[in-house]
Structure formats: C-alpha cells, structure tokens
Amino acid sequence: MRDKSEVVIKDISIIVPAYNEEGSLEKLVIELRETLISLFSSWEIIIVNDASSDNTAVIADELKNRFSNIHVIHNLENKNVGGSYIEGLKVVTKSYVSWLPADGEIPPSILENFTQTFKENSVLVPYPTNSFRQRSFIRAIISKIFRSTVNILFKINLKYQNGSNVYPTHILKNGNFDSNGFLIHLEMLLYSIKIMKCEVSQVPFKLEKRASGDSKALSFKNILDICIGLIILKKKY
Template sequence: MKNGKVLSVIMPSYNEGAHIRKNVVETWETLEKVWGDSFEIIVVDDGSSDNTHAEALAASNMRSRVKVVHYADNRGKGGALKEGFRNAAGDYIAFLDADLDLHPSQIPALFKVMEESGAQVVIGSKHHPSSALKYPAHRRIISRVYATALKLLFKLPVRDTQTGIKIFKAEVLKRIFPKVVCARYAYDLEILANAHRLGYTIAETPIVLNFQRVAKWGRIRTRDLYLAGMDTLAIFYRMYFTRHYKGI
C-alpha cells in the first residue's frame, strides 16, 4: 500500500470446506497484485461442522499473511466478523464473504472511493444504479422492502446495508464493535447506524454480484426474516430508548 498502511480482509466462513482453500488463495493472489505485502487475510471458521478449518489451515500453509481463527460454537456471521476484527492488525478492515459471490477484485474500487471521498466507511450496494446483479427476484424484493424500512427508522444515507463487501478505517470498528449486540441478522445495520450516528461518512459503490449460494448464509427462510426484523427493532430500541450506544 502506497501510504505504508495495512489492509486486513476478514472472511467469515461456515461450512465452506469444499471451496475455502481455493477462495482464500484466489483472494490472496488478487490482493497481492494491488497491495504487495501490505495486507493480511483472516479466515474465521464460525463453528463449521465440515472440514472448513482444515482447508483454511491448508490455505494458510500455501500463502503468507493468512490467519485462521476457529471456535467450536456457531456464533453467526456478525460474531465471526467481530472475532476476526480482534485478530486484525490492519489500518483498514475489509469484510468479504468467503463464497466469493462478491469477488475480491472489487475491494480496490471501494478503497479508491475511500481515498478520493474522504469517507471512513465504504460499502458495496446492490441498489446502486451501476451494480450488476445475478440475484434471485424474491431476494431483490426483500432487499428493497428492508432498505425502505431502514430509511424510515434510522435515516441512513445509504440504500443497502446488507451486501457482504465493505471497508472501514479500523478506528471506526474499534469504537463501535464493543457495543455491537447482534451476531446474526442485523449486525451490518448495527455497525452502520452507529457509524452514521457518530458522524462518520459512509459512501456506497456499485458491485458485481454473482449469487450462487443455496445454503448456509445464502438461504432465506421465514424464520430468518422474522429474526432479522426483531434484530432491527431491537437496534432501534437500543438506539432511541435505552441509549445503549451513548457511551461509544
């Protein structure tokens, strides 16, 4: 990295044993072309029941600057990201889904927007007019409805909180993560709502999404929608009624 700072890419993983080794190596090779040796990858195995941990370790033996974090209990994607951040040494922190539906080649574009705009947070957005999406219609509808609800509840200056590629200045997460409660469904919202409340600038960029997931975090069930809604209302309650985040 030209400014001498380091990028940490956190890849939360759950039952990705069939793909994680290849995807970590592909991510490493993509980042190395841009950042040289000024980056690290942190793979967090979120209590997988398959061989994700072993395959992630194999990837770390193939490439330098790859850390593998593992724990036995399944904490949810938000919990995995929080654990990854505890192990991150970078000045900039990127979130990247381990299935690579969002390819790591898009990370430099997010970083460029951060540098040029002065934003402390840059997120990929499915609702950006320039985004290219291979994405089921029912998920588009759900995403639009949820985005509208968030705009009404939190007055966020962004159209999409849930896309799995984001980059932060580390100081933002260092300040916010200790107060984050959500581990599964609305952790993105909890982070971004607090970043906005604290006055950080959040920018959106277009993405290329090649949706391939049929299980794991990619499948939406009625129960998931209910729990996501409850998490969202709980964040609203903590923010505006109990003042849980006041001490940040």
C-alpha cells in the same frame, strides 16, 4: 493534487466468516490473496471457521500453512456471521477492515473499488448493480424491501447496507456491537454514521453466483432474527 483530508487505503484486513463452505473457501481465498497482492502494500486475510461440521476447518488450516498473511480462528460454537466478524475484528492489525463471504457471491474484484481516494475517517459502502440478475427474484425483492425499510426506519439514504463495507479499523475497535447475525453490517454502519459521525462514500460492484451451497439469508430463523434485531437497533440508534 489530493486534498489533505483525503486518504488512499494502503493496508487492509479482510475477514472471511465461513460456515460449512468447503466447496468454495479455497477458491475464494486464493483469488482474494491474488487480488490483495496486486492492490495493497500490506494486507492480511482472517478466516473465521464458525464451528463448521464439514471440512471447512481443515481447508482453512491448509490455506494458513500454505500462504503467509493468512490467519485462522476456529469458533468452538456457532456464532453466526456477526459473531464471527466480531471475533475476526479482535485480531486485525491493519488500518482498514472489511469482509467477504466465503461463498464467493461478493467477488474479490470488489477490492478494486477500495483503491480510490476518499475522505479520512469515512466509510466505503459498496452496492450491487445486478441483484435481480444474480439472485432469485424473491431474494432480490426481499432485499429491496429490507433496504427501503432500513432507510426509512433509521433516516438514512443508502443503496445497500449488507455489503463489504470498509471501515477505519479504529472506528470499529471502539464499538460495542450486539448483533450476531446479518444485522451486524447494519449495526456497524449505524454506529459509524450516527455515533462516530463518519461520512459515507458509495461505490458500485457486481454480484457473482454462489460458488456452492445455498444461501442462508432467507431461512425463517434469519428473517425472524432480523425483525427482532431491527426493533433492538431502533431503540439503540
């Protein structure tokens, strides 16, 4: 018998930020839709086109017109992954919310880990078990250094901070987030753990190769923004 404090996710919103992902968006969304249908009784996909300069906007609208339960937001200016997540969060209608990158690196099959029972008002934090196999050696090392630095800096103990974390929607709706880049995921975690006192349940998953394009995570601007962002978050949390 399940404890009364434990819950099972029945309805979920998935936000898909997409910036110049014309080569991977359609495949990702179709696979995501099929996975959601098989696992949850109620769901929605929110594609956030982040002012893309390629055909991402056209593909997103075609997917919305082709399938039900798919919504599209078009940012008039580039807001980065964090700003796009926040825009998507404004319109979610389900009890739980997560995200997937449009490049397909985090596969929709990760959702299978979200069907387990877990404590009410806790956060599900997936962590990859194959980073060194699926990512470049340099990116895997930098990611490991980042994780260790964050754990020490904020006195937490998480195997991963930038994955497709699952939150009770009402937890994030009450938040006031400043990050507009990759650090949005860390900020949401810190807010949930330190301010809202949520428990964390960590679950493993396997990364996949990007469907197309190059990762933007290791650009000089992103690394600089992350360093500055960590200083800001340390003052806040």
